[in-house]
Amino acid sequence: NAGVTQTPKFQVLKTGQSMTLQCAQDMNHNSMYWYRQDPGMGLRLIYYSASEGTTDKGEVPNGYNVSRLNKREFSLRLESAAPSQTSVYFCASSYGHSKSTDTQYFGPGTRLTVL
Amino acid sequence: QKEVEQDPGPLSVPEGAIVSLNCTYSNSAFQYFMWYRQYSRKGPELLMYTYSSGNKEDGRFTAQVDKSSKYISLFIRDSQPSDSATYLCAMTRGGSNYKLTFGKGTLLTVNP
Numbered sequence: 001n002a003g004v005t006q007t008p009k010f011q012v013l014k015t016g017q018s019m020t021l022q023c024a025q026d027m028n029h030n031s032m033y034w035y036r037q038d039p040g041m042g043l044r045l046i047y048y049s050a051s052e053g054t055t056d057k058g059e060v061p062n063g064y065n066v067s068r069l070n071k072r073e074f075s076l077r078l079e080s081a082a083p084s085q086t087s088v089y090f091c092a093s094s095y096g097h098s099k100s101t102d103t104q105y106f107g108p109g110t111r112l113t114v115l
Numbered sequence: 116q117k118e119v120e121q122d123p124g125p126l127s128v129p130e131g132a133i134v135s136l137n138c139t140y141s142n143s144a145f146q147y148f149m150w151y152r153q154y155s156r157k158g159p160e161l162l163m164y165t166y167s168s169g170n171k172e173d174g175r176f177t178a179q180v181d182k183s184s185k186y187i188s189l190f191i192r193d194s195q196p197s198d199s200a201t202y203l204c205a206m207t208r209g210g211s212n213y214k215l216t217f218g219k220g221t222l223l224t225v226n227p
Binding site: 004040041042043044045048058090092102103104105106107108109 | 121214
């Protein structure tokens with residue numbers, strides 16, 4: 001049982017280049033999330049998908065786009081990378097219950113550097 | 116004022132010490148409170164969660180929520196070097212709102 005997987009693990013880009021971060025989960029979860037984690041800033045939500053076919057902006061969506069490809073996969077795209085997007089990116093998933101707590105399970109992260 | 120405030124530390128304690136980690140928050144709508152543990156260069160993993168006010172114990176870990184003071188705590192008894200990690204508090208309104216609001220995390224080192 002792999003849980004949440006992310007590719008790539010590391011990436012270096014030049015300013016203006018584009019790339020897509022991939023995320024997949026094998027837990028049959030409905031909801032998926034993309035976060036970025038920066039020193040002194042904690043985890044900040046970029047985009048989330050409450051269920052297959054829906055996506056919504058989080059706290060810091062500018063400069064990013066997402067695609068919920070199917071129930072398992074949720075990708076994050078940087079169309080024109082900027083140095084401010086240097087960060088560690090985490091994908092997470094959860095069942096998406098309408099009641100009670102809804103545990104989010106995190107992937108191992110992608111370390112992105114934009115030069 | 117940030118919705119969730121957490122002292123980033125770092126906190127360094129000797130093995131066997133009792134550790135207290137804390138967060139304060141401003142949004143009274145938060146109902147579910149979580150603690151995540153994050154080892155270096157890994158993703159966060161859920162350690163404990165509580166609903167509304169009260170205490171919850173799991174082995175050496177105790178989570179406390181005081182909604183009247185908007186204050187949550189995580190206590191670690193008999194701390195071990197393997198507890199060395201960053202601890203993040205998180206909270207949510209629950210219901211149809213799945214989004215978590217995280218604290219910035221506290222870096223804990225337990226020295227043998």
